[in-house]
Amino acid sequence: MIAFLNGQLAGKLLNSAFIDVGGIGYEVFMSQTALSKLPEIGSSVHVRTYMHVSDNGITLYGFLADDEKAMFEKLIGVSGVGPKVALAALSTFSSRKLADAVAAQDSALVSKIPGVGKKTAQRIILELKGSLDDFSGSLFNQDDSGSVVDQRMSGAVEALLSMGFTSSEIELAMNGAPEGATESSLVKYALKRLGS
Numbered sequence: 001m002i003a004f005l006n007g008q009l010a011g012k013l014l015n016s017a018f019i020d021v022g023g024i025g026y027e028v029f030m031s032q033t034a035l036s037k038l039p040e041i042g043s044s045v046h047v048r049t050y051m052h053v054s055d056n057g058i059t060l061y062g063f064l065a066d067d068e069k070a071m072f073e074k075l076i077g078v079s080g081v082g083p084k085v086a087l088a089a090l091s092t093f094s095s096r097k098l099a100d101a102v103a104a105q106d107s108a109l110v111s112k113i114p115g116v117g118k119k120t121a122q123r124i125i126l127e128l129k130g131s132l133d134d135f136s137g138s139l140f141n142q143d144d145s146g147s148v149v150d151q152r153m154s155g156a157v158e159a160l161l162s163m164g165f166t167s168s169e170i171e172l173a174m175n176g177a178p179e180g181a182t183e184s185s186l187v188k189y190a191l192k193r194l195g196s
Contacts, residue, residue, distance in 0.1 A: 002051050002060060009038055009045045014168060015087070017062065019045060028062035029083070031090035032167030033157055036174055037064055052076075052083050061087065071095040071132075078127045080120055088114045091167055094154040099132040101125075153177075156186035160194075169194060 005028065007021035016029045017038060028047055030038075038045060047062040048069050061083055063069040068090055075086035089098060092113050101109040102125050111121035153174070160170045173190035181189065 002049050004049055005045075005047045005060075005062070007045065009041050009043050011041060012038065017045075017047075019047060019062075026060055028060045029087060030062045031068065031087050032171065033091055033094070033154060034062065034064045034068065036157065036167075036171040037153065050083075059083065065095075067095040071098060074128055074131060075124070078124050080123060085113065085115045085120075089116070092161060093158065097154075097158065102128045102132055105129065152181070152183045152186060155183040156190065159183070159187050160190055165194060 005019045005021050005026055007019045007026075009017060010020040010025055011018040012035060015032075015035070016027050017035060019026045019028055028049060030047075047064065048066065049063070050061045050069060050072060052059045052061060061072060063072065072083075072086045072090060075081050075089055076083055093101070098110075105125050107118060107121040107125055110116065110124055111118050113121075116124070157167075157170055157174070160173070161167070165173075170190060173193040174186070177186055177189050
């Protein structure tokens with residue numbers, strides 16, 4: 001089992017990143033939110049991974065935060081939810097917001113995930129209800145300074161997604177965003193760039 005990759009970011013595609021570890025390039029599929037937070041190509045990266053083995057081969061899924069990986073593993077444990085839908089969920093919502101939607105049994109909100117209809121949303125809520133409480137106090141409420149920045153960025157990305165912008169548009173618009181900016185400042189910054 002490959003638990004993490006520590007190497008250099010060699011490239012990015014729309015839904016994956018290439019990480020060079022000692023001369024071996026690994027393709028790692030990631031959520032749009034995680035891809036948007038990766039540093040510049042050539043920079044060092046540390047990515048937690050989940051290795052998925054299926055009839056089609058072995059695929060690596062990558063995460064920048066423990067809560068994202070934990071939520072991914074919970075989601076793929078739901079019958080009828082595969083890794084692609086789990087990544088779509090993490091591209092649409094932060095782990096915290098998704099956990100809150102499940103706790104509130106908000107199937108309308110959960111069904112906003114691309115590829116998730118009303119029945120699948122209800123199944124996600126039914127199968128995950130109560131199971132997310134165990135780590136909502138530890139993983140989803142980290143108070144280190146890095147996670148505060150992540151929460152601001154995630155909040156800004158969620159706001160822009162709700163306005164109808166695509167993940168790739170948002171990723172381009174967020175490039176070069178000022179460090180330490182508030183969530184609303186990040187949204188304004190992105191909207192200016194999206195408008196030009």
